[in-house]
Amino acid sequence: MRLSLIILLxxxxxxxxxxxxxQRKQLKEGSEQQVIRKVSxxxxxxxxxxxxxxxxxxxxxxxxxQDSVAVNYAVAVHWLEPGSSDASEIExxxxxxxxxxxxxxxxxxxxxxxxxxxxLLYTKAVVQELPDGVVEVKGTWNIRMSKKQLVLDMDE
Numbered sequence: 001m002r003l004s005l006i007i008l009l010x011x012x013x014x015x016x017x018x019x020x021x022x023q024r025k026q027l028k029e030g031s032e033q034q035v036i037r038k039v040s041x042x043x044x045x046x047x048x049x050x051x052x053x054x055x056x057x058x059x060x061x062x063x064x065x066q067d068s069v070a071v072n073y074a075v076a077v078h079w080l081e082p083g084s085s086d087a088s089e090i091e092x093x094x095x096x097x098x099x100x101x102x103x104x105x106x107x108x109x110x111x112x113x114x115x116x117x118x119x120l121l122y123t124k125a126v127v128q129e130l131p132d133g134v135v136e137v138k139g140t141w142n143i144r145m146s147k148k149q150l151v152l153d154m155d156e
Contacts, residue, residue, distance in 0.1 A: 039151050044120070047150045048112045051075075052122030052143050056110070059141065074149050081139040090121060095140050098125040102137055120145050 019027070055073055058064060066077040080087050082095055090113060098108055102125075110124040122143040128136050 037151070039154065043154070044147060044150055045112055047154055048120045048122055048145055049110070051145060051150065051153065052110065052112065052124070055122075055143055056124055056141060074146070076144040078142040078144070079139055080142055082137060084139075090115060091123075091140070091142050094121075094123050094142075095125075095137070098123075098137050098140060102127070102135060108137070115144065118147050120147060120150070 051073065055069055055075065055077070058069055059066065059077075066079065069075075070077045078091070080091050080095055082099060087095070094111065094113065101108055108125040108127060110122065113121045113123070115121050122145065124141050126138045126141065128138050130136055
């Protein structure tokens with residue numbers, strides 16, 4: 001992004017310095033993204049929960065496809081059922097933790113985990129109560145988010 005901002009400035013200087021409204025807008029947006037701001041891990045986690053819950057509300061209530069939600073929010077959305085073979089290691093661990101919590105009678109809450117240095121994974125279990133009163137974990141929604149995008153979204 002910084003290189004494209006420098007190239008844009010070089011082109012503008014070479015063209016006599018007159019800017020169109022669109023170029024001014026792009027320059028302003030580019031410079032706003034270059035601002036250094038200090039954000040705590042707690043604020044990033046709070047934003048991840050907020051964004052994850054907003055995405056879940058949209059998935060549950062609006063009946064939209066997970067692909068359109070993923071594009072709209074700039075995230076990766078993955079539905080996972082217990083025993084599924086297409087799960088990442090952390091997704092498998094999380095669904096097992098949900099299953100264990102359910103067996104212990106604990107409330108199944110949504111969760112955010114760090115993945116590496118640049119991503120977070122929001123998960124939420126989907127449960128169904130069977131006619132005999134047993135609660136079954138149908139699966140989990142897994143939403144992978146970029147830390148950078150979360151920070152950028154904080155000002156919107």
